[in-house]
Amino acid sequence: MAVTIRIPTPLQRVTQGKEVVEGTPGTVINLVNELDKAYPGLAERISENGKIRRFVNIYVNEEDIRFLDAENTGVKDGDEVSIVPAIAGG
Amino acid sequence: MAHVKGLRCRECSRDYPIEPIYVCEFCFGPLEVVYDYESIRGVLTRDEIRSRPQNLWRYRELLPVEGEPVVGKQSGFTPLIKADRLARAIGVDELYIKDDTVTHPTLSFKDRVVSVALSKASEFGFDTVACASTGNLAHAVAAQGAAGGFRRFVFIPATLERSKIVASLAYEPNVMAVEGNYDDVNRLCSEIANKYRWAFVNINIRPYYAEGSKTQGHEICEQLGWKAPDHVVVPCASGSLLTKIWKSFEEMHKLDLIPELRSKVFAAQPTGCSPISVAVKTQSEVIRPVKPDTIARSLAIGNPADGYYASRVVHNTGGWAEDATDQEIVDAMKLLARTEGIFAETAGGVTLACAIKLLQSGKLPREGSTVLCITGNGMKTKEALDGQVDNPHRIKPNLGSFEEVLSRIGDHG
Numbered sequence: 001m002a003v004t005i006r007i008p009t010p011l012q013r014v015t016q017g018k019e020v021v022e023g024t025p026g027t028v029i030n031l032v033n034e035l036d037k038a039y040p041g042l043a044e045r046i047s048e049n050g051k052i053r054r055f056v057n058i059y060v061n062e063e064d065i066r067f068l069d070a071e072n073t074g075v076k077d078g079d080e081v082s083i084v085p086a087i088a089g090g
Numbered sequence: 091m092a093h094v095k096g097l098r099c100r101e102c103s104r105d106y107p108i109e110p111i112y113v114c115e116f117c118f119g120p121l122e123v124v125y126d127y128e129s130i131r132g133v134l135t136r137d138e139i140r141s142r143p144q145n146l147w148r149y150r151e152l153l154p155v156e157g158e159p160v161v162g163k164q165s166g167f168t169p170l171i172k173a174d175r176l177a178r179a180i181g182v183d184e185l186y187i188k189d190d191t192v193t194h195p196t197l198s199f200k201d202r203v204v205s206v207a208l209s210k211a212s213e214f215g216f217d218t219v220a221c222a223s224t225g226n227l228a229h230a231v232a233a234q235g236a237a238g239g240f241r242r243f244v245f246i247p248a249t250l251e252r253s254k255i256v257a258s259l260a261y262e263p264n265v266m267a268v269e270g271n272y273d274d275v276n277r278l279c280s281e282i283a284n285k286y287r288w289a290f291v292n293i294n295i296r297p298y299y300a301e302g303s304k305t306q307g308h309e310i311c312e313q314l315g316w317k318a319p320d321h322v323v324v325p326c327a328s329g330s331l332l333t334k335i336w337k338s339f340e341e342m343h344k345l346d347l348i349p350e351l352r353s354k355v356f357a358a359q360p361t362g363c364s365p366i367s368v369a370v371k372t373q374s375e376v377i378r379p380v381k382p383d384t385i386a387r388s389l390a391i392g393n394p395a396d397g398y399y400a401s402r403v404v405h406n407t408g409g410w411a412e413d414a415t416d417q418e419i420v421d422a423m424k425l426l427a428r429t430e431g432i433f434a435e436t437a438g439g440v441t442l443a444c445a446i447k448l449l450q451s452g453k454l455p456r457e458g459s460t461v462l463c464i465t466g467n468g469m470k471t472k473e474a475l476d477g478q479v480d481n482p483h484r485i486k487p488n489l490g491s492f493e494e495v496l497s498r499i500g501d502h503g
Contacts, residue, residue: 009283087396090391
């Protein structure tokens with residue numbers, strides 16, 4: 001079992017059209033940097049200097065990481081991570 | 091229409107074509123419609139605007155719809171009411187209410203944005219429209235979607251006021267009551283919008299949808315006699331309305347439809363959901379999301395998409411922000427009803443309550459003209475006043491019984 005990551009449409013160009021990819025446990029920011037090796041360009045699009053960009057929301061098991069431990073939120077096997085553009089709603 | 095140039099990322103300024111997209115692929119910043127104001131300048135004059143029917147389409151060159159609108163043809167152009175009785179009650183010189191409680195057809199400003207969004211969705215060839223809503227948007231999408239012949243999906247928090255849910259169901263769309271708050275609904279809808287080719291008005295159609303809000307500001311300037319107000323107080327959920335009202339003032343100025351622009355913009359939020367107000371008051375660069383807990387459910391967005399931009403407009407114009415408790419909101423709703431005969435929903439109470447607090451703190455000057463944006467009708471959420479209004483006088487059907495009560499009432503009412 002691995003970590004499941006849901007990829008939003010604007011990022012699917014770097015994931016070769018994949019809506020869901022898998023990653024390894026650790027922290028959110030490590031996960032992002034790890035994914036960048038398989039999908040170059042992913043990390044720079046959603047993060048900057050080790051911080052998630054302000055217009056990107058990341059959820060671990062449906063909880064916004066800003067209510068958890070932000071970039072350092074832990075993810076373990078079986079967790080679901082969603083990357084969602086912040087610009088929506090209202 | 092030749093007046094729209096395309097979409098542009100507000101963060102990194104990359105250009106994109108007019109398509110149902112909403113975020114920049116490179117930095118995830120929001121995309122915004124860009125116009126060719128030089129070409130509009132020669133067309134959209136005061137005389138031309140005055141010659142057109144009194145609806146929001148009289149500013150059509152400033153809206154991203156190319157052909158004839160398919161819905162919302164009678165929407166917009168709500169009254170701007172000079173509120174002298176309320177002005178005296180709260181101690182301000184010149185007060186106006188932009189009364190969107192009577193917007194056609196569903197009695198909130200959301201009819202403006204949905205008129206534009208669904209007309210654009212039709213141009214893109216969508217047959218299904220959808221939204222993530224705190225209630226008012228659901229009404230507008232359900233109603234105008236019906237009139238436009240679309241299949242409709244509206245997603246709302248399951249905890250919404252019962253009357254708001256019923257008012258959506260009346261139009262027989264597919265109503266999805268999501269077990270969670272609005273931010274949960276929004277996240278879910280973003281994921282659904284990824285997968286289904288639907289026009290989510292406030293997700294993939296958001297750049298076009300949001301432009302509809304500008305018409306409220308265009309109208310305010312026209313109705314004030316072609317000038318912008320000195321102060322405007324705007325309720326904030328996502329913050330989009332506030333940023334678009336400011337954009338509309340800038341457009342009116344750019345097109346020489348108003349002579350000068352010195353308006354200060356003030357943001358109003360409920361205390362139980364005040365990420366924008368807190369950022370302004372603490373002069374923070376960061377919008378910290380919250381879990382909402384307020385009776386103003388139409389403003390209960392804890393993670394506001396346009397929070398950064400709204401707080402920047404407030405800061406750059408020399409305005410300020412305030413937030414109001416549930417009781418202050420109810421008291422203000424009643425004050426507005428009692429003095430001006432306007433029954434606004436809780437968001438209207440938020441706007442007025444915050445205006446009063448801003449006057450008391452001196453942040454909002456008592457001199458000059460002030461416009462309060464009242465965005466939704468109180469009939470939609472009568473529950474908010476449960477236990478907060480008087481009971482009727484119960485009498486027998488005879489004169490004696492009536493006059494016995496009358497003698498106790500005195501001058502009241």
